[in-house]
Amino acid sequence: MIYKYFWALRALLYAPFFGKFALPSYLGRPLFLMGTKKVFIDKKVRIFPHLRMEVHRSGNIHIREDVVISQNVHITSAGNLVIGKSSLILANVFITNIDHEYEEIGKHVVNQEYKIRDTMIGENCYIGMGAAIMAGTKLGKQCIVGANSVVRGEFPDYCVIVGAPARIVKKYNPETGQWEKFS
Numbered sequence: 001m002i003y004k005y006f007w008a009l010r011a012l013l014y015a016p017f018f019g020k021f022a023l024p025s026y027l028g029r030p031l032f033l034m035g036t037k038k039v040f041i042d043k044k045v046r047i048f049p050h051l052r053m054e055v056h057r058s059g060n061i062h063i064r065e066d067v068v069i070s071q072n073v074h075i076t077s078a079g080n081l082v083i084g085k086s087s088l089i090l091a092n093v094f095i096t097n098i099d100h101e102y103e104e105i106g107k108h109v110v111n112q113e114y115k116i117r118d119t120m121i122g123e124n125c126y127i128g129m130g131a132a133i134m135a136g137t138k139l140g141k142q143c144i145v146g147a148n149s150v151v152r153g154e155f156p157d158y159c160v161i162v163g164a165p166a167r168i169v170k171k172y173n174p175e176t177g178q179w180e181k182f183s
Contacts, residue, residue, distance in 0.1 A: 003028075019060070027051070028071075035059070038077075042085070045069070052076075056098070056114075064123070079116040084123035084141070095119065095133040122157065142172075 007026035014033075015021035020040040028049035033039075035055030042065040052074040055061055059077035063069075064085035071091045075081065079097045083089070097119040101112035117136030121127070125139050128147035133139075138154040139161075145151055146162030155161055158172035160179065168182045 022065075039063075042067075048091075059097070059116075070129075077119075078114050080118040080120075082119075083121045084125060086123060087121055087125040087127070089127045090129040090131075090147075092130045093127050093133070094131075095121070095127075097135045099135045 004026060007028050008024065010029060011021065011023065011026045014027060015023070018036045018039050018041060022041060022043035025041055025043060025045040027047045030050060032052040038055040038060040039053060040060065040062045042063065044066045045063050047069045048071045050072045051069060053061065054076045056076070056078040059079050059081065061075060061077050062082045064083060066086045067083050067089070069089045073089055073091070073093045075095045077097050081095065081097045097117055099115040100109045101115060102109050104112055115135065119133060119135060120138045121133065122139045122141040122143060124142045126144045127133065128145050128149065130148040131145045132150045134150065134152040137151050139145070140155055140157035140159070142158050143155055144160045145166065146160070148164065149162050149166040150164040151161060151166040155168060159168045159182070160170035161167065162169050170179045171182045173180050
């Protein structure tokens with residue numbers, strides 16, 4: 001538990017380098033951070049060790065209140081990327097709003113243009129271990145993403161999303177108060 005005090009102290013030291021870093025939030029180390037002036041972190045955000053967070057070009061990252069980001073998470077943005085409040089992101093997750101062009105034959109993919117599409121994770125979402133949230137994804141409120149899922153597209157509130165490519169397998173039915181299979 002004492003390590004969290006060191007993480008809070010680190011957050012105090014790093015805070016001036018961010019666009020916003022509200023306290024009490026904390027950062028585990030080691031970290032790889034790039035473009036932090038375009039990263040906005042609300043209060044009570046807990047970031048565990050081995051985060052890689054990078055902002056390219058005119059992108060930004062907004063992490064809303066009470067988010068937990070586990071170990072070995074990679075977040076990269078060149079557009080708008082929002083993680084909704086009270087969301088939980090488990091270990092080894094990748095979140096982006098960038099795709100690389102690949103259409104110019106003979107030209108290295110890294111040297112081709114970005115395709116940028118905003119990515120939004122809704123409030124109170126649960127992102128399972130090893131999931132990839134790809135460019136242009138929009139998750140509604142309280143979506144559950146299964147482990148190792150590859151998610152691209154728009155998904156409504158209260159659904160369970162699994163697979164590669166990810167698809168909805170359950171939705172919450174407010175009339176019955178039950179999570180029901182979705183076909």
